[in-house]
Amino acid sequence: MTSDDAPTDRGPAVPFPPPLLFVGGVAMGVLLDLVLPLPAVIPDARWVVIVGLALVIVGLGCMFAGILTFKKFRTAVYPNRPALLVVDTGIYAYTRNPMYAGLTMAYLGGVLLTGVLWVGILLPVVLTLLVTQVIRREERHLHERFPDAYAAYCARVGRWC
Numbered sequence: 001m002t003s004d005d006a007p008t009d010r011g012p013a014v015p016f017p018p019p020l021l022f023v024g025g026v027a028m029g030v031l032l033d034l035v036l037p038l039p040a041v042i043p044d045a046r047w048v049v050i051v052g053l054a055l056v057i058v059g060l061g062c063m064f065a066g067i068l069t070f071k072k073f074r075t076a077v078y079p080n081r082p083a084l085l086v087v088d089t090g091i092y093a094y095t096r097n098p099m100y101a102g103l104t105m106a107y108l109g110g111v112l113l114t115g116v117l118w119v120g121i122l123l124p125v126v127l128t129l130l131v132t133q134v135i136r137r138e139e140r141h142l143h144e145r146f147p148d149a150y151a152a153y154c155a156r157v158g159r160w161c
Contacts, residue, residue: 014078014080017078029117042112042115053113059107060102062095063102077099094157095161135159
């Protein structure tokens with residue numbers, strides 16, 4: 001853990017909870033499916049259900065592990081406040097974004113379980129918005145607030161895994 005004096009900045013100033021991007025992707029995909037349904041291409045097979053459930057379970061596990069680790073060190077989970085420190089232990093020793101990686105896995109698992117292809121087609125849009133509107137703001141904030149510690153952390157740990 002690397003800490004600093006009490007924050008004086010506004011943090012990453014992300015104006016919305018990042019999971020809303022994933023919820024929005026699902027909602028838009030379901031609406032598109034109602035208006036313009038696509039043919040089913042995901043096989044109706046037991047292995048698809050098993051893989052889908054595994055992705056949802058592992059994804060939600062990663063997300064909650066990230067949340068619990070942030071709560072343990074009393075730093076902001078919702079990126080609208082300044083970070084108090086660079087969290088680099090627990091699941092953060094393996095990925096800089098376990099919550100977002102977990103949400104992505106769960107989202108993909110949901111696509112397999114429901115077969116709603118529009119939701120899957122919209123995932124690149126969701127991830128592009130996540131990177132441009134959330135992750136870049138968070139990374140800029142951490143680089144400004146903890147330049148040496150965050151640079152060293154980025155050199156050790158990848159963004160997604």
